[in-house]
Ligand SMILES: Nc1ncnc2c1ncn2[C@@H]1O[C@H](COP(=O)(O)OP(=O)(O)OP(=O)(O)O)[C@@H](O)[C@H]1O
């Protein structure tokens with residue numbers, strides 16, 4: 001990766017009830033970054049944090065659709081779309097291209113991406129990566145880095 005690293009921030013969280021505040025700090029730190037990559041082991045809390053970010057962006061109906069497979073769309077309080085991707089089960093980058101991911105990535109809307117490692121070559125240059133550590137109890141560490 002030869003992107004320019006801009007800025008970093010570490011957020012620690014002792015319990016799940018702190019996630020609304022964590023989400024707010026992430027949105028503030030992200031500034032204009034609309035692409036957020038979530039990296040962490042199974043059960044680290046990627047989906048849980050994304051759900052909280054959506055809540056903070058005013059998504060009312062956060063019930064995951066039963067057909068959720070790879071791409072899910074939510075609507076925030078400014079009637080803006082928020083896209084949530086989970087590439088865990090993607091077969092290869094061609095499958096992602098066929099789903100039209102590039103159109104979403106370059107739409108200017110928030111794109112929250114789980115398992116970005118699976119489609120690394122399709123990612124735009126500007127993104128915020130959030131590395132989540134810890135999966136026992138409710139303690140988590142979130143390492144944020146903004147790239148351009
Ligand atoms: N501080 C915390 N932040 C996030 N999740 C937490 C926290 N404390 C406990 N949890 C719990 O950890 C679990 C995280 O599951 P989640 O589905 O969000 O993980 P994931 O990283 O998306 O996993 P996968 O790779 O399978 O998609 C949930 O049961 C959640 O309630």
Ligand SMILES: [Mg+2]
Nearest residue numbers: 046047086114
């Ligand atoms: Mg998940």
